[in-house]
Amino acid sequence: MRTGLVVSLIGHAVVLFWGLIAFPSAQPFSVEPVDALPVDLVPIEEVTKTRVGDKTASKDNPSAPKPADKPVEAPKKASDPGKKPTESAKAAPAKSEPKKVAEAPPPEPPAEPDPAPEPAKEPEPAPEPQTEAEPAPAQEEAPKEAEKAPEPPKPVNVVPQSKPTPPRRTQTAALDPAKTQNAREQEEEKKFDPNEISNLLNKVKPEGGERTVSEEPAGLGATRATQQQGLSASQLDLLVSKIKERWNYVPDAFPPDLVVVVQFELTRDGHLAGTPRIMNSNPYPRFRQIxxxxxxxxxxxxxxxxxxxxxxxxYDGNGGWNTVLANLKPQ
Amino acid sequence: MISEAFAQTTELAAPAGDISFFALFLGAHIVVKIVMLGLIAASVWCWAIIVDKQLLFTRTRRQMNRFESVFWSGQSLEDLYQTLVSRANTSMAALFVAAMREWKRSHEGKKPAIASLQQRIDRVMDVTISREMERLENRLLVLATVGSAAPFVGLFGTVWGIMTSFQAIAASKNTNLTVVAPGIAEALFATALGLVAAIPAVIAYNKYSAEATRLSSRMEGFADEFSAILSRQIDERTQG
Structure with missing residues (x-):
């Protein structure tokens, strides 16, 4: 028995020693160093406030909205009554992609009406032969116009290739002078190119402009327009959560459809105007209390x-927070 | 700021600290340590038994072969007995010596007690066989016990280790894998030791118990043969 014990002890000692040498420590998994992941905080507003886009629009400007459906009266300028105020705004996209402009179809014959099936009734006028013949003065004219309306004129029918409806946009009036100044400087820096100039020329007969046009071409967007004004979902959530923080009621097994709809008006400086009104009712016995x-x-x-x-x-407008209709659901 | 925080997390995720066997043992809870030490001791003891049995069985088999070759060589049984009786005999030699001793004693003195000599010889040989078998099978039960109990003991250590490890997690309020992993690795080490002790024990138990049965049947066969020889002798003497 002693032999066996000695042999066994020696064997175990050898195995343990070998284990210490052969497996000194576990091999760490090779962990690839992970690069810092940049995280952008994206406001939910972009999702909840999408505007209608155009499926036929080019993918180069995917986020630009389709112009609003309703025409908005643009203030007529006494100094240039014939110009559409929005035409000037169109120069920006044209500048960014001059190739597209060059590819645009030649101006349509004079008698042909605008292909757009919109209530916009202005027929597409014939190209102005005069400007094609003399490109230089037209360019000269551009900076001058930019003093009041942003940019040099550009034919309306350049864009319809990608955008069948003549764009109109409400924000055109809000273009700030600083931006237009900048744009004008850029325009002046541009090289002189007669081909491009001829594309940029205003081939539309000046006439009384009534509509504003979007400064951006229509982009791929949602197929359904949501209201543009008003609070975004995250802002509404914030409002509701602030109210719920202070909402004290005795907890109960509330019916699942129990919702308290409260309407209240707010002043511009963020205070209650009047008393909030309860807008609905519920057979739940404690509804009134809650x-x-x-x-x-x-x-x-x-x-x-x-x-x-x-x-x-x-604040302002139909969906603004001058009047808030809050749906409050007790937990 | 965000990238800094991220870098910290990746650093944490990398395996940290010494996780050699020795460190695992030292880091374990005291109960787990005792279990591990017990299992190592059981393993040592098992292997001691295995080595011992291997030597014993090899030796026994060799002795049997040698004895049988000598026995069937036609040598006089009296001479064989004289050479063997002075030694410490085992297995077949012990059988032979025991039977011969009984034979000789029965023939000593004035009145030979031959009447029930055959039964006495058989009984003596049975006793010798059972004594020899006890010698061969001695401690094989330890192997059987270790083989069946060691996994459970190891499992107990594992369960205890994981239990304390979870308590540590609860105390540190951190579920990071680096907090969880060492305790569980420690605990599993106990099961590993249990299996290390049990597997050879089970194999050895099966092997040596089968071998003991084989040796036992061989001895019984010899005993029957020798008994037949002696029986013939007795009958010849009673008739003559």
Whole structure:
């Protein structure tokens, strides 16, 4: 027995020693160093506030919205009554992709109406022969115009290739002078190219412009337009969460359809105007109690911090927060 | 800021610290340590038994072969007995010596007790066989016990280790894999040791118990043959 014990002890010692040498420590998995992942915080607004796009639009400007459906009266300029104020704004995309401009079809015959099936009734006029013959003065004219309206004129029918409807846009009037100044400088820096100039020329007879045109071509976007004004989903959530913070009620097994709809008006500086009104009712016996608690919660928010956390530029308009209709659901 | 935080996480995810066997053992809970030490001791003991049995069985088989060759060589049984009786005999030699001793004793003195000599010789040989078998099978039960119990003991160590490891996780309020992993590795080490002890024990137990059965049947065969020889002798003497 002693032999066996000695042999066994020696064997175990050898195995343990070999184990210490052969497996000194576990081999670490080769972990590839991961590069720092850049994270962008994307506001949900872009998702909840998409505007209608155009499926036939080019992919180069995918995020640009389709122009608004309703024409907006643009203020006529006494100094150039014939010019459409938006034409000038069109130069920007044309500049960024001059090739596309060059590919644009030649101007249509004079009698042919605008291919757009829009309520816009202006027929597409014939190209102006005069400007084609003399490109130089037209270019000279451009910076001059830019003083009041942004950019040098560009024919309207350059874009229809990719955008069948004549673009109109409400924001055109809001173009700030600084931007146009900048654009003009860029324009002046541009090389003189007669071919390009002829494309840029205004081939439309000046006439009374009524509509604004989008400064951006239509892009690929949602097929459904949502309202442009008003609070975004995240802002609405913030508002609702602030109210719910102060909403005190006795917890209960509430029916799943129990919602308290409260409407309240706000002043521009973010305070309650009047008393919040409960807009719905529910057979749930304690509905009244809970709804009044919600009203008190709104008043409490108004008293503590007010509603000035809402963006000021979203106050006005149909969907703005001058009137808030809050759907509050007890947990 | 974000990239910094991310870099920190990747650093944490890399395996940290010494995780050799020795470090695993040292880091284990005291109960797990005791279990591990017990299993190592069981393994040592098992291997001691295995080595011992291997030597014993080899020796026994060799002795049997040699004895049988000598026995069937036609040598006089009296001479064989004289050479063997002074030694410490095992297995077949022990059988032979025991039977011969009984034979000789029965023939000593004035009145030979031959009447039930055959039964006495058989009984003596049975006793010798059972004694020899006990010698051969001695400690084989240890192998059987270790073989069946060591995995459970190792499992107990593992369960205990994982239990304490989870308690540590709960205490540190951190579920990072680097917190969880060493404790579980430690705990699993106990099961590994249990299996290391049990597997050879089971194999050796099966091998040596089968071999002991074989040797036993060989001895019984010899005993029957020798008994037949002696029986013939007795009958010849009673008739003559």
């Amino acid at each position: 709804a009044e608690a919600a009203v008190r919660a709104i008043i409490a928010v108004d008293r503590s911090e007010g509603f000035s956390f809402l963006p000021r530029d979203r």
